Amino acid sequence: MVAPPTPPLTENDAQQLSDIQTSLSTSASSSLGDAAATVYQDIFPTIYNLAIQKRLLELIDLAETTELTVNLRSRVDQSRLLLVAPLVLSYITINDLPQCHIALTRLPDTLALHALPRSLSKLVSATNDRNYPLIYKRVDEVLDAVQGNFFSAPLATLIKLLLERHMHEFRRKTAELISKAYTSLPVSLAVTYFNIPEDDARRSLERLGWTFNPLTNQLHPPPAGKFSSTGRSASSLFTARQMIGVTSLIDLCDTKELLSLRLVYFESASRQVRSDKMASSEEQDLTNGTVVKAEGAVEDNQLGQDESGPPEVWIKLRFTWAGKMYDLNVAESDRVYDLKSLIFSMTNVPPDRQKILGLVKGKLPPEEETISALKLTTVKKFSLVGTALGDELKDPSQSEEFPDVFNDLDLDFSENLQASRAYISDRRNQRKIREATQRLRGNLALMHPLREGRKLLVLDIDYTILDTKPLLEGSLPPIECARPGLHEFLDAIYPYYDICVWSQTSWVWLETKLHELGMIGSERNRYKINFVLDKTCMFKVFSVRNGQQFPHHVKPLKIIWNLFPQYNASNTIHIDDLSRNFALNPGEGLKISAFKEAHTLRASEDRELEKLARYMVHIAILPDLKSIDHRDWKKIARSLRSERQRGANNS
Secondary structure, three states: OOOOOOOOOOOHHHHHHHHHHHHHHOOOOOOOOHHHHHHHHHHHHHHHHHHHHHHHEEEEHHHHHHHOOOOOOHOOOEEEEEHHHHHHHHHHOOOOOOHHHHHHOOOOHHHHOEEEEEEHHHHHHHHHHHOOHHHHHHHHHHHHOOOOOOOOHHHHHHHHHHHHHHHHHHHEEEEEOOOHHHHOHHHHHHHHHHHHEEEEEEEEHOOOOOEOOOOOOOOEEEOOOOOOOOOOOHHHOOOOOHHHHHHHHOOOOOOOOOOOOOHHHHHHHHHHHHHHHHHHHHHHOOOOOOOOOOOOOOHHHHHOOOOOOOOOOOEEEEEEEOEEEEEEEEEOOEEEHHHHHHHHHHHHHOHHHHHHEEEOOOOOOOOEHHHHHHOOOOOOEEEOOOOOOOOOOOOOOOOOOOOOOOOOOOOOOOHHHHHHHHHOOHHHHHHHHHHHHHHHOOOOOOOOOOOOOOOOOEEEOOOOEOOOOOOOOOOEEEEEEEEEOHHHHHHOOOOOEEEEEEOOOOOOOOHHHHHHHHOOOOOOOOOOOOEEEOOOHHHEEEEOOOOEEEEEEEOHHHHHHHHHOOOOOOOOEEOOOOOHHOOHHHHEEEOOOOOOOOOOOHHHHHOOOHHHHHHHHHHHOOOOOOHOOOOHHHHHHHHHHHHHHHHHHHH
């Protein structure tokens, strides 16, 4: 394949390259001047030249080839960072995080402990985890690592250049894609996308053809195909200070995540919302998104009240970690799992790394134990020991983003309605539903308006309509990971059902996957996704399977019904490959077989969605879906097909 012609160097680029060559040659007798460092010094001007001409694939090829050919003595010299740092940042820019990890793990211990590779390692880990608040912090750390007495001023310049280039591309694609994904966008959410003041965000999008409604403080995108009426690129709409300042650089993330910041502020708020449960007004202050409220929606004071029994008893705890003091509140009906999750939200130390000292005598009870059983006194103090996420170099293949997605063990609650009723009446679970409802009522943005008289489809994504494993591994293109007949299924049912996609992963993954599958942002679809929910609306319950404790997350439909009272058990159907997700709504759940091994012939012949479309169109005319047992859906779908074939033969 013939590559496009190389753009000529600008006068400024040429001067920078000349300065670098001069700097490297004059420092040949310094700390980088021994013979072992020569190969990296010699190659760096070419690396820089490729970077400023945006020829990143060529830069990667050159850097990888050099890595393989240099002698062992050269590999331990810090001048090796002249090659490895641009290589890692180039991989981040093209969204190849596994290769970032490989490039960094090749470094010997003497170099891996250097501030620059350590900060790059943390940035790669945070990006892999899709932890945006942490990504912001890690970008600052990369910039800090090349300040002051950094060994190479030319390398510091190149690192800043690569970060700046990546930010331009990220903002451009974000601006373009949100115009396809939203029918309305709160200004506060635009601030989250671009990390600039409200007035600047509003004016920037207005120059791209968006319109602003001052009454609702919302922005509305231009008609399809008219993204930029001014003809200017999105990146040109931001000032140099906004684009390259240290503060704005915290928006860095890989370009695959083009629509992933929608509820970063929501997730941050939800992490803190438990810090003072008794102050409902404080909880409201933690969220600042647009309010989505259907007529007759449940009011805040109703959500904040317990529906039965005496008031909840709350215990104030205080702990120290990394030299800092933290305060938190837990309810006696909470579990040890909830305590660990709250600590995770405050410290970024995951539960499996937490060593809690001094809270109870001896070993901490298992996660399913209630807080009341611990017999704690108020203002109880304890210590936390553990390493936060991102403070280590983590194998990208060992993602913590999908805690339950890869767990095939399942429970059928339609066979155990007594257990389901116990979950529904559990005070902790009722409170979890109220809390999730409160958070969403201030933050949920409809992607498309809800339609009068339609039923509601709540649709899972991982292994229901998508083989997740090859998508994460990058072994198949996203479109080949989709279950056969996906778009045809959604086209067929959309006239009768509004569509909510509820994923067991985070917003970062959810919106990325929906876009890659063509479910949002595509003009060919006759269907629309009305709204989406992620794992932050789920919570864990504690079941028993084969005599053993089996904790798992659930998707309570009551959260949706609280937000949109036009939906209820009579007109909602929840499709998932894991029936344990139906624990609080077994009657509304329809289990579909898991879709895996998308690369095989068997997977390509999958017709599950075709059968499901027949069934859902058939039951759409029923006034009350509670009158039908969804466990019989395949039998009904087969009979419908047989009737259609007989009708065709008779005609």
